[in-house]
Amino acid sequence: MTKVAEARSSVPIAVNDYRHGFEGAARLADIGIDGLFCINDYMACGVIDRLARYSALRVPDDIGIIGHDDIPQAGWAAYDLTTIRQPCDVQAEQAIDLLISRMAAADLPARVETTPVSLVERKTA
Numbered sequence: 001m002t003k004v005a006e007a008r009s010s011v012p013i014a015v016n017d018y019r020h021g022f023e024g025a026a027r028l029a030d031i032g033i034d035g036l037f038c039i040n041d042y043m044a045c046g047v048i049d050r051l052a053r054y055s056a057l058r059v060p061d062d063i064g065i066i067g068h069d070d071i072p073q074a075g076w077a078a079y080d081l082t083t084i085r086q087p088c089d090v091q092a093e094q095a096i097d098l099l100i101s102r103m104a105a106a107d108l109p110a111r112v113e114t115t116p117v118s119l120v121e122r123k124t125a
Contacts, residue, residue, distance in 0.1 A: 009033055013043070021046025029055060034063055035125065041067035041074045041083055048079055048124065064125035075122070082125035086117045 009031045013020045021043030028036065028051070038044035044067030048059055057063050067074055070085035094113040101108060 013039075016040055016043055018042045018046040022050045025050035025055070028063065029057060035066070036063060037066045037068075039068060041069045041071040041081060043067070044081055044083070044124075045073060045079055048081070059124050066125045070120050074120070080123040082122045083120050084117050085120050087115050090115050 011024045011027050011031065013024045016039045021038060023046075024043075025047040028047070036044075036047065038047060044065050047065055051057050051059055051063070059065050065081065067081050067083040068086070070083045073079060074081040074083045094115065098111060098113065101111075
């Protein structure tokens with residue numbers, strides 16, 4: 001049986017947006033990872049742009065990038081970003097339902113709601 005060692009690294013980012021993804025990508029070569037999951041697609045797009053302009057790392061050959069949210073830009077040819085799609089409308093409805101329930105009966109036990117997500121496979125991972 002072969003054992004696979006898991007390496008976990010993180011790059012702390014102050015704000016989850018394009019600019020901070022672009023700036024944070026400057027530190028990726030030093031970490032030595034071969035894959036990156038970004039907290040959202042805007043950040044992933046910033047990482048991809050920074051790597052394309054200033055780095056020897058090539059997506060997806062040297063580093064795979066996955067985003068989250070499946071924003072329209074994720075499907076643009078310039079990014080072709082692999083991402084996670086989530087049903088924001090369903091999540092919003094669930095959040096409102098939870099708030100209304102809590103307002104009606106503050107002593108209700110905590111509830112956890114889940115929503116389905118799907119992987120949108122494109123070219124970055």
